[in-house]
Amino acid sequence: MRQKLIELYRRLETEHGKQNWWPAESPYEVMVGAILTQNTNWRNVEKAIANLKSADLLYPHMLLETENRKLETLIRPSGFYRQKTERLKLATKKWLELAGKAHYSRMKTELLRKHWLSVKGIGKETADSILLYAFNRPIFVIDEYTRRFCDYYNLFKAKEYDEYRIFFERILPKRVKLYKEYHALIVQWGKNR
DNA sequence: CTCCAGGGGGCCA
């Protein structure tokens, strides 16, 4: 199975090339993007992020000090703008809480994951995206494309999110760059199908 | 016009 997964990876890489996810200038921008992209086309997220950058608000403290109505206007293109304004602020508070902890960068990945999952508005997929792409933790991100991918190539069948995640993490070498590219390639595969 | 995108929470049986 390991060879099969690696073979599929190489095939996707040959077909689609390097994806270089996540397109962001900072880890915090990754976190913001992870929330804004919930059930939303990435093109719309880019518009929202560009608006936040233009307003010089893509920093934890700056964002927290901004009125909700102003944030809502800026992120409007990404949809669900009222919910997402609330979620951005809650996630940013968690961001600062973690940053304030001594040696938080050495915190075990499972503990870090629990921290993010405790934030209202952050589910498993969003938490794992943040862990992998902002914190560089070896967590394999699962989404609907990944489930279809597993089904299409008869790799694995399950119901729970974590069953899929653990399937990939147990079989693939624990390499962050591999996890990042593989997830991005699966998404690309899903879009082009 | 309909459908869906790099989801998640709340409610109800």
Next chain:
DNA sequence: TGGCCCCATGGA
């Protein structure tokens, strides 16, 4: 747990 609804914009 499983199903359904809501959130909202913009592109195809």
